[in-house]
Amino acid sequence: MTTATTKKLPILTDEPSSWEGSSLLSVTQITAAGLELLFRVTQEMRTLVRTHGGDDRLRHTILGTVFFEASTRTSGSFQAAILRLGGRNVHVDGQGNSSAAKKGESLEDTLRCLECYVDVTVLRHPVQGSVGKVVNVCEKPVLNAGDGVGEHPTQALLDVFSIYDELELGENNDKKPLVVVLLGDLKNGRTVHSLAKLLSVSQIWGETLTLRYCAPSGLEMPQYIRDFCDAVPSVQQETCSDLADACRDAHVLYVTRIQRERFESDEAYEAGSYIVDKAFMTNAPPKMIVLHPLPRVDEISTDFDSDPRAAYFRQMENGMFVRMALLALVCGKT
Known part of the structure; x- marks a missing residue:
């Protein structure tokens, strides 16, 4: 019997290349220098929005937001973020009747299918550890938007x-x-x-x-x-x-x-x-x-x-x- 391997999480540093294509599951991935980089880019984004409203650097980039729990701020701010940078959003309500989860499909299969259409996925799920399972099977970046009582x-x-x-x-x-x-x-x-x-x-x-x-x-x-x-x-x-x-x-x-x-x-x-x-x-x-x-x-x-x-x-x-x-x-x- 074979056992599934666990994908090693990237360590996010002050090198932008360490972030590119990476998933974010836990704050423990981020070094102090990596946090300084993120803060510097955040300040640049604030100036960009307040002076020009945004730009089109993420034009043709599609963000998938998948929420199995209710969300206003996290969902709305991610959707606004991709729009401010010229991208688009595909939103999936995991609680709704249109979700494939209602048919018994596994969470991993749902997200593997969705990443066929999007470039980055944001996932919130009520069960701790669920986002980690998805990160382990997906090829494109997955960002943890909250998993049960785990992390956000x-x-x-x-x-x-x-x-x-x-x-x-x-x-x-x-x-x-x-x-x-x-x-x-x-x-x-x-x-x-x-x-x-x-x-x-x-x-x-x-x-x-x-x-x-x-x-x-x-x-x-x-x-x-x-x-x-x-x-x-x-x-x-x-x-x-x-x-x-x-x-x-x-x-x-x-x-x-x-x-x-x-x-x-x-x-x-x-x-x-x-x-x-x-x-x-x-x-x-x-x-x-x-x-x-x-x-x-x-x-x-x-x-x-x-x-x-x-x-x-x-x-x-x-x-x-x-x-x-x-x-x-x-x-x-x-």
């Missing part, structure tokens, strides 16, 4: 870029210790899993990075994520149950949605939930930015939206610029 690498890229940009960490190479509070459902949140890992290896911070975890009981950061971050000597990890205490000297508050359905009762949910509003932020550090992958429900009050520290909509716009840069690099058109 492009979200982490736009999150870290937003931190880098908002805090001006690249200015004069004046890198300082960084304190980031991760708040909410840290057990099931793939965004915080990828963010903690990418921050740990990114080297955008100075002498130390402090990851401060603030989560309701039972929704703490998984041990395997903590073990990964522990392997970086200058990364410190802390657990804090009180949000005000967690934010005392923080530079970033990263808020995630806590899902009511994960609690046995409304009382348990209310006891474990947090609300970031104008009143709370009055006593928070004056330069602490607030990020959120969205969608939000009531964990961030709209009365805080006008505060300059509310960076989550700027964060969402960054998502398009980052994904434009990623597509340009993967297609070898920077």
Whole structure:
């Protein structure tokens, strides 16, 4: 009996050639120098959009977006990114009745067929490990748009870029210790899993990075994520149950949605939930930015939206610029 071999994932460096034709499954593929390259191209894309609206460097390039879970921001920003660069998009709703999955076709076969028509595929799937299986059989680049409670690498890229940009960490190479509070459902949140890992290896911070975890009981950061971050000597990890205490000297508050359905009762949910509003932020550090992958429900009050520290909509716009840069690099058109 033969066993299937696992395709080796590319390491993405500051050489554009390392990105060209590559799939992105995990943030662990990206070196610190590779991240700097991506950020540089992202800034170029932002300038391009704001001055000219885009260009046609990806003309005749077709992006396939395949989503087996609902998506607004990830799907929309990838589609906008390819259009801004002159390409086209084929979208497949994996949840709909028109999907071949309804006929029992394997995910691998669906994606192998789709890549006959497109140049790059973006895939989101609710089962952890599914995107990895597809990457293993596809010949063209596949970009992970979220796999269950696993990773969401492009979200982490736009999150870290937003931190880098908002805090001006690249200015004069004046890198300082960084304190980031991760708040909410840290057990099931793939965004915080990828963010903690990418921050740990990114080297955008100075002498130390402090990851401060603030989560309701039972929704703490998984041990395997903590073990990964522990392997970086200058990364410190802390657990804090009180949000005000967690934010005392923080530079970033990263808020995630806590899902009511994960609690046995409304009382348990209310006891474990947090609300970031104008009143709370009055006593928070004056330069602490607030990020959120969205969608939000009531964990961030709209009365805080006008505060300059509310960076989550700027964060969402960054998502398009980052994904434009990623597509340009993967297609070898920077």
